[in-house]
Amino acid sequence: AQSVTQLDSQVPVFEEAPVELRCNYSSSVSVYLFWYVQYPNQGLQLLLKYLSGSTLVKGINGFEAEFNKSQTSFHLRKPSVHISDTAEYFCAVRTLSGGYNKLIFGAGTRLAVHP
């Protein structure tokens, strides 16, 4: 079965500092990976996705992620964060179950950006 592990439940960082949110997955088949962001009292917004091709994926709001097959990782990075990046971030892997696509989410990482 596929699964997703987000290694840090909380990441505090100062404004304009770089940040990395870690995500590891387990899968025995081709993987399709996603990062979503959730602001307070809102739904999930897609940041970026890896389906195939280049292992470095660029997303919205200056975020990027690198797919590393040998390390089964898909870490999210931003070189300089803003206060407005404070939110919950979810890594997810698409899985096939009973012939249907489903998303398996990690437990989430709360990014807190301080001035």
Place this chain on the structure above:
Amino acid sequence: DAMVIQNPRYQVTQFGKPVTLSCSQTLNHNVMYWYQQKSSQAPKLLFHYYDKDFNNEADTPDNFQSRRPNTSFCFLDIRSPGLGDAAMYLCATSRVNGRSNQPQHFGDGTRLSIL
């Protein structure tokens, strides 16, 4: 703009009193999902519709039902809400077509409180 709309944003109901949450979409996606998200947790898939085909997750309680009268609308019915059902309920849609791997689009959620 095309989007996924959930109404209401906040819903308060009494213990044991049936409640219905609604979701509509203008994306013309063929799959609609309902997730339950409790505080500081990842979204948990309850069920989804692939067109008119209903797919229940194995661990979704019988207390939760869903209806999809047409492509645009999907409802979540909780027959007898308990205190443990207080959560954010997220609706999502995606287009699934053969091997297509389109990401899911989420609404802003309905936060359900039980008195």
